[in-house]
Amino acid sequence: MCEAAGDGGGCGADMGPARRRRGAAQSDCFREYFVHKFRAMLGKSRIIFPGEKVLLAVSGGPASSAMLRQVQEGLSRETAKKLRFIPSVIYVDEGAVRGQSLAQREQSLACMETLLQATGFPYYLVHLEQALELPASILQPGPVTPSEPGVSYKEAVEGFIQQERQKGNGDKDSGTSLPGPVSGESPEGPPAAPRLPPAALTQELLKLFEAVQTLTAKEELLQMLRIHLILQTARTKGYTKVMTGETCTRVAVKLLTNLALGRGAFLAVDTGFKDNRHGDVMVVRPLREYMAKEIAFYNHFFNVPTVIAPPLPTKRRDKPSIRHVVENFLMELQEDFPSTISTVYRTGEKLSADRTKPSCESERCLLCLCALDLDGEEELALEPTLIIDDAELEKNGCCHDPPAAGAERKSAYIPLLCYGCRLTFKELGPVTTLPPYVRAEAQRRIHSVYPLQCRDAAAESGGSTGGQGAWQELKAEGQGEPPAPFGVGKGAGTPRAMGPWSHPGPPPPPQLSITLVGLSFVLLDICINKPFELIIQKINQQNQHHGKCL
């Protein structure tokens, strides 16, 4: 039975065939249901004000295309039910990092352009390469929009309706013309000849991506650049809201992915309906309640055109990204337990976003702009996030060097980042390949924070960290239980490079008091470069021979 209305309403027609056969009446019900969900989502949240300029982030995929169609339909309705915001569309061309050739890129751009032109909204075509030219200010939250706190949503709506009426009386055309076909306005050059960015920029972008060590980090980086680009466009063109087309399925995947990335503290911000960490521009996810399957049906029934972008190129020995792993897992589990995705989604709903707003700059993550989530964390828990910088060891303590020298070291970035971003950042390439705006902002932050940082470092260098302290104690007491196979001198036990920014002095030169037995083993092992396991076994045997037990 068709129960599109959810309360026993609907048309009562047989539902199964409706979905498959595209019968006129039945698909109307589906459409009603679909549209209602979209409008209800926007309506109950009350954050899109009438007359507000909204930027729709469209990738050409099924979800964002469906979202575009929804907005289109919403705006073309009769006045009472009409959506009242002013949409524009932005498309980010990622062909360069997705391994498309120039011709392919041209082609998909043209394809996308005709598609966007057909919608009649103003649109922007942006290339990912332009991310390299972003200003550093993109990494700072903008000032909160003044309009929101001032006026209540209800007042704003009523005021807008009044205006519309007056306008309608005076000049009928101008009232409705806002969303009208104004494709010529497209700020990104003439639609006829989409220009690709200069090859040099493309090369630089490719270099950035190739230096990234893992697919996981690549995806994270791409996501970051994309959102920054969209954000920049929104800011410069005066948009206060950005809509992205993340479906329920995608949200569930992202929840688990971000959990595994160590971003547990920010799940609500990363996946919630609204994301206002950027201050002036709010990211809204109106498709959160649609399953990917519903979207697919919708697109299929109503002939919503989509453009498929190829995935990030992978090499054979690349490990799958965390997102791939999670996605595959969820899809498989969904088959056995059909409620898996919605369960994960609903679990995510119960997370709250409080305390993710940083109170000051020094508490804000450089990349994701969330409040740092590292206070009060155990030292051992932070160990995976630290970078051991060899260059740093050779210098005599960063604190006495001019910070300018240290700022370009990778480890200098670590204190600026949250847990999840640290892990990702570790897998990015050398600092010199990073986008200029990230480097510029980091430089600024490092300089401004420098005095404070030095103090921290001094304090930290005083007491060695817990595990190491205990360890040294262990060694000092000579209780390292089995007699050390090789007499390891004191120097070897000195903690090295645990905190990236705490290195008060040069590490003492290794003083090895190598016993005869130890020496013989060292020589033996160095001569024969067998796999580790063999060496270990050998040492064990030897030790047993000597009556020692490792």
Add this chain to the structure above:
Amino acid sequence: MPPPRCQLCPLPAALLRPRCGTPLCRHCFMLRFEAELLGSITRAPGARGPVPAPGSTVAVAASGGKDSTVLSHLLQRFAPRLHLRLALVSVDEGIAGYREAALEAVREGRGGAPLLVLSHRDLFGWSVDEVAAALGAGSRCTFCGVLRRQALERAARLLGANCIATGHNADDIAETLLMNFLRGDVARLRRAAWEGGAGPTEGPMESPTEGPIESPMESPTEGPIETGRRTKTPMGSTKDPMKTSKDPIETSRSSIGVPVGSPTAPSPIETSKDPMGTTKDPMDTTKDPMDTSKGPMGTTKDPMKTPKDPMKTPKDPTDTSKDPIETSRSSIGVPVGSPTAPSPIETSKDPMGTTKDPMDTSKGPMGTTKDPMKTPKDPMKTPKDPTDTSKDPIETSRSSIGVPVRSPTAPSPIETSKDPIETCKGPMGTSRDPMKTPKDPMKTPKGPTDTPKDPMGALLSLMGLPPSSGPTEATPGRAKAPRKAPPRPAAVPAALPARGRPWAPVPRCKPLRHACEKEIVLYAHFRRLRYVSAECAHAARAFRGHARALLKALEAARAAAVPALGHSGRRLRVGGAGGGGAWRELRACARCGFAASRGLCQACVLQGALQRGRPRLALGKRGLEEVMGEGGARGHGAGVRGAVDPRAGVEVEVVGAGGRSLRRRVVGLGRARGALNIWDF
């Protein structure tokens, strides 16, 4: 390609640490690993969660698997340095082909620590295999896990442990997070997140609030007497006990300042006393003044007081401060007046309560080693008295040790304090003395001499000097054998919970929480530790398997995903109910008295559902209503089968430090702290 060099020494590295990719040679790795564990149980900077204080007792949950093997190995190495007292606790779930080998491995590889083995079958009446049969297809892992945790909790309490150390590693924690997220278990997500922060603080008080319920539970030990008690309980004495018990504790603390002593014995004893007490009533009145005076006085006064009442005099001295000598004297004196003697003290409590009095008096001695005194109460006991007296020297010696600590807290002050209270309360008053514990314990220590009554007791070293509180044994003969919970070593907070509060759960710590599974395996390999790695026959049905599969895939994609998941779990901000508070206040389970967030603890719900033959019910939301509704909170319903009569005691296996293995019958398992002194075996 030559191996990279160890980060800490010039040797070639033997491994890259999965967590951070640091190359380490084998020796450095082991040192590092040990240091990290040491750091995690000794408040390293930034460390969170409960940490065993020096001098405390730690129960190590040992399954025989790699994690617990490594954990117990490391803890045993560090125990002397940290002044910890260790005991291993194993739970035999009754899974054929799985647990036997593991238990064997635990027995062999336990090092120097004593081992306590509980079994689901004995404790709850159901082995997991039986549960599986009853369940058909379904998640038996829920049953197994819930019951196992309950078993651990009881064992830890029995041993008087301050802390349970489990071998959860970083992978387990990450896996649990994923599983909870996949299942949408918001409550557990929230709890895990808060455990990452500040764990629950251990309530100062422990005893379950509901006197009536408890009393049946505990009373079981004393068969004949119990019946008497129960009959009396209806009389109304039950309520009072609770209150009285509280008061005494507080008073004792306030006056003495020693929180330690009053551990916990539940009221049941008192209830049993009631019958006795009736006779005493006349006595009581006289006593009351005495007691009151005592209360303020604290222990020292006792001798003074004793003189006041002809009856009491003998006892009082014993109560507190007097010391072995006095006690001995009193004990001697007691035999004569004994029947009356006990009564005075008790009598003060109530006409009603008089029954208790004997008990209390007995307790008093117990605490201070006065046992002889108590015995006098019953004509029956009088015979004992001599024995007691004879014991006294021994006890006195013990007591002398214990006295400084305990005696202040010693029951007598408590009792005295109660009395006034009780009197006001009325007839009811007597019911519980925290102190009551056990005559039995007293006897056991004393030795063989007393023991004739309790064969069991003799065997059990229940009374173990330091940890005294357990009413563990039931001496059938000695129904009244009141038990007193001797105070534990000073480190242990006294345990009487406020009314309506549960026994504070024993804090759990996870010293290996930051260690990756791989590292643990490597460490065990390097140290040549023997462990069992068998897959549970039922594990294939567990939902956890999916989470595990996901975790393994994630770990392969990025090794740091495991610690990252742990970090995420600690940082989750779960909104909703109690957003700020997070901890729902724990109540006492109406059946077992342990902490529960609802009327019954989950273990009791599962048990009840099993007995009813509808085990699946317990897994749903209606489980609680179903179980509570039918039998009521107290009733033990008409069990289809497997209902464990708590009065019967539970058989446990004890493997002493010396390797001697015994099967002991323990009554009132887990009710009082430190009832079983496993270290003296």
